[in-house]
Amino acid sequence: MYNRVILMGRIANDLELKTTQAGVSVLSFRIAVDRRYQTKGEERKSDFFNVVAWRYEAEFISRFFAKGRMILIEGELQTRQYTDKNGNTMYTTEIIADRACFTGEKANGGGQPSYQGYPAPHPAEVSNSAPAAVSQGSPADFTSADDDDDYPF
Numbered sequence: 001m002y003n004r005v006i007l008m009g010r011i012a013n014d015l016e017l018k019t020t021q022a023g024v025s026v027l028s029f030r031i032a033v034d035r036r037y038q039t040k041g042e043e044r045k046s047d048f049f050n051v052v053a054w055r056y057e058a059e060f061i062s063r064f065f066a067k068g069r070m071i072l073i074e075g076e077l078q079t080r081q082y083t084d085k086n087g088n089t090m091y092t093t094e095i096i097a098d099r100a101c102f103t104g105e106k107a108n109g110g111g112q113p114s115y116q117g118y119p120a121p122h123p124a125e126v127s128n129s130a131p132a133a134v135s136q137g138s139p140a141d142f143t144s145a146d147d148d149d150d151y152p153f
Contacts, residue, residue, distance in 0.1 A: 005095050008072040008103060009033035012048060017062040027058035028094075031071060051075070053097040061100050074099040 009031035017027050032046040051073055053061050065071055075097040084090050 003076045004074070005077050006072070006074050007031060007033050007049060007095065008070065009049070011065055011067050011069050011071055014067050015062045015065065017058060025055055025058040027053045027062050031073065050092065050094040051097050052094050053100065057097055057100055064102075065100075070103040070105040072101040072103050073097045
C-alpha cells in the first residue's frame with residue numbers, strides 16, 4: 001500500500017502552535033491550493049485542505065510561516081472520526097505532514113527572503129562563493145584517464 005500526498009499552496013489561517021498534555025507540539029491549519037484549470041470569465045477556484053503537523057515540523061512551520069505564505073507539504077492522508085457537541089459521528093480527512101518546505105517565494109517582494117521577525121543571517125553566512133580555505137583547483141590538478149576501459153563502475 002502507498003499513501004503519499006504532496007501539495008503546494010498558501011496557508012489559509014493564522015498559525016497557533018499548541019502542546020498536548022504529554023508535551024508534544026501540534027499545529028493544525030488549512031492550505032488553499034489553486035486548481036490547474038480556470039473556466040473563462042470565472043475566478044480561479046481553490047481547494048482547501050486540512051493539515052496537521054507534529055513535533056519538530058509543527059515548531060518549524062509555526063516559526064517560519066504565516067497566513068498567506070506559500071508552503072509545500074508532504075505527508076500522508078488520514079481519515080478520523082469524532083463525535084461533535086450534538087452527539088453526531090463526524091468524519092474528517094487530514095494530511096499528516098511529515099515534511100514542510102519553503103517554495104522560493106519572496107515574501108516581501110524586494111527580492112530578499114523574509115525571516116519574519118528573526119534576525120537575518122550575516123551576508124557571509126549566505127554567500128554563494130566558496131570559503132577562502134577551499135581551493136577551486138585548476139586544469140593542471142587533473143590528469144586524463146587512460147582509455148583502457150578499466151573503470152571501477
